[in-house]
Amino acid sequence: MNLSLSGHHLDITPAIRAYVINKLERVTRHFDHVIDVNVVLSVDKLRQQVTANLHIRGKEIHAECVEPDMYAAIDALADKLDRQVVKYKEKRNGSRHAPVAVKRAASAAGLRPLKLHGLRHGAGSLLAREADAVAVQAFLGHSKLTTTERYMHAKARPDDLARLDRAFAFGSTLGDEVQILGAES
Numbered sequence: 001m002n003l004s005l006s007g008h009h010l011d012i013t014p015a016i017r018a019y020v021i022n023k024l025e026r027v028t029r030h031f032d033h034v035i036d037v038n039v040v041l042s043v044d045k046l047r048q049q050v051t052a053n054l055h056i057r058g059k060e061i062h063a064e065c066v067e068p069d070m071y072a073a074i075d076a077l078a079d080k081l082d083r084q085v086v087k088y089k090e091k092r093n094g095s096r097h098a099p100v101a102v103k104r105a106a107s108a109a110g111l112r113p114l115k116l117h118g119l120r121h122g123a124g125s126l127l128a129r130e131a132d133a134v135a136v137q138a139f140l141g142h143s144k145l146t147t148t149e150r151y152m153h154a155k156a157r158p159d160d161l162a163r164l165d166r167a168f169a170f171g172s173t174l175g176d177e178v179q180i181l182g183a184e185s
Contacts, residue, residue: 001034008042010070016041019071023078031085033057039077041070050077059088124151 005012005020020039028034038053050073051064063080067073127136137148 001028002036004036004038006038006040008040010041010043012041016070016074020074023074024081026078027054027081027085030082031056031089041074043070048073050074052077052081054081054085056085056088061085061088124148128152 001024003021003024005017020041024037024039033056035055035057037055040051042049042051046068047066048068048070049064049066050070052062054061054063061081061084063077063084065073065076065080067076124136124140127139131139133145133148133152136152137145140148140151142148142151
């Protein structure tokens with residue numbers, strides 16, 4: 001990580017430089033692909049301002065803080081940058097990139113190309129062998145049993161529909177009914 005630290009109406013002392021470096025280490029602990037960071041410290045009467053631009057591949061993250069104390073402004077800036085970097089990292093590694101990860105893992109394992117949706121159908125079919133439709137529905141997070149049937153590649157048994165009706169008729173939550181169903185089986 002390249003760090004550019006400059007001051008506007010302020011001399012950068014070794015203590016301030018060390019403090020900024022120490023605080024920015026937390027950001028690089030969460031995300032180590034930081035290309036460079038530009039930090040500007042400025043003083044205007046009682047207003048201490050710290051501005052930072054964090055350059056990472058494909059994105060520029062900007063944060064600024066104004067506090068009466070320079071060290072408090074640096075702390076607040078580090079917190080803001082840390083939150084933004086964690087949010088960016090979660091978004092980058094989120095569900096949008098899951099299919100890419102599945103394709104890479106399949107090719108690394110020497111498997112034929114497969115899609116994440118196909119894995120979900122396969123999991124529904126495997127779960128159908130061991131659990132009833134209501135339990136599979138709760139696991140997959142479906143609101144309708146007919147959707148779960150598609151994933152299970154099977155039709156629901158009449159007793160599954162009766163159990164589902166019982167779950168909603170008594171006002172219990174589906175999670176309680178699934179636990180009860182697990183105890184009955």
